[in-house]
Amino acid sequence: MPTHLSRLRWALLACSATALMFSSAAVAANKTGASLRVVDSAGKTLAEHYQYTGKTRVKTSPKADCFGDGTEGSGKRYRLSEPSATGLLSHGSQYQSKLRPLQLTDAFFPDFGLGVCAIGGRSEPNGFWYLKRNHVGATVAGDLLPVKGRDEILWYLIEDFSEPTPAELTIKADNTVVKGAPIEVRAFEYDDVGKKRPAEGVRFKGTGVQTGADGRAEVPAQGASTRLKGTRDDAIPSNRLEICQVQRLSQCPDDHTLDVRGTDQRDRIKLPKGGPAVVNAYGGRDKVDIRRVLESGPPIIKCGTGKDVVVARKGQRFSAAGSCEKVRRG
Numbered sequence: 001m002p003t004h005l006s007r008l009r010w011a012l013l014a015c016s017a018t019a020l021m022f023s024s025a026a027v028a029a030n031k032t033g034a035s036l037r038v039v040d041s042a043g044k045t046l047a048e049h050y051q052y053t054g055k056t057r058v059k060t061s062p063k064a065d066c067f068g069d070g071t072e073g074s075g076k077r078y079r080l081s082e083p084s085a086t087g088l089l090s091h092g093s094q095y096q097s098k099l100r101p102l103q104l105t106d107a108f109f110p111d112f113g114l115g116v117c118a119i120g121g122r123s124e125p126n127g128f129w130y131l132k133r134n135h136v137g138a139t140v141a142g143d144l145l146p147v148k149g150r151d152e153i154l155w156y157l158i159e160d161f162s163e164p165t166p167a168e169l170t171i172k173a174d175n176t177v178v179k180g181a182p183i184e185v186r187a188f189e190y191d192d193v194g195k196k197r198p199a200e201g202v203r204f205k206g207t208g209v210q211t212g213a214d215g216r217a218e219v220p221a222q223g224a225s226t227r228l229k230g231t232r233d234d235a236i237p238s239n240r241l242e243i244c245q246v247q248r249l250s251q252c253p254d255d256h257t258l259d260v261r262g263t264d265q266r267d268r269i270k271l272p273k274g275g276p277a278v279v280n281a282y283g284g285r286d287k288v289d290i291r292r293v294l295e296s297g298p299p300i301i302k303c304g305t306g307k308d309v310v311v312a313r314k315g316q317r318f319s320a321a322g323s324c325e326k327v328r329r330g
Contacts, residue, residue, distance in 0.1 A: 033050055035150075037153070037239065040157045041124055041127060043237045045229070050260045055080060056265075063103055064103035071105055085153050087147070089102065094264055103117045114141055116142055124160070126161060129156070133151055135194045168236045169238035170188050170238050175275075176244045176245070177221060183228070185204070198214050199230070221245045241256060256275065281301070288311065298318050307325045313329065
């Protein structure tokens, strides 16, 4: 093993690889949905959506040599038998061009799993792709980190592994404000072990505003729709929010819109209870269950090329685009 690997870089690989299978059986339906957020070292968000995943195959790359000479991938394909952080990323890359190429190495397989060298072709010579699940830093490789429904998965490209692990920023705000009123934002930060506290000094581009010691700020709205993202020099940029501001709040949705992505395989998408959602089912024979979506937020469903089924409540409103061949109500 290369001696120059840092403790943090090696921690992302350290675990017994018991979660991989090499079966040629047909891939089962993808039923696990989780939040996927990918941010590069420049603070650019490459992906931020709710992604479905399950069993999948991933391919290693001879160009994935970020752990030193002789650690490049073999080019072999591996089947991930359970939903995992790497599987979620791989499924996300199918229709998200910013996540391609995804370069993995099996130089330490099977003992230490698959290493992630580049996402969207991005890597750092002295850094690594940092992984968190539900705001807690991972101590295993992404293919060995299980993903359950509603988990929050973050991949962040750290520029220099010798620097302290950065805090993770998140922001919260109502999705609507009265016209002319400021947007009340709360910012939080999570350390590597998931400890949460208010985030001071978080800035919002183009506003000249930053949060105080209590993590709060009043940000001026910028037209009918304001997009917010919190940043701080020593931290991972926050999630993104879009705030609706019009004269009549009834013209705005009741909650932030959930961006849901399927795969090119057979997906079983079950939307969580809440406000509006936009679903891209993509390929495969998909089933999209929207019965838990509130009436105030009719979802938009973009069916793919397979024979798709939408399951809705009796009388439930939704907008369908593409080939949604069948609707079941009940």
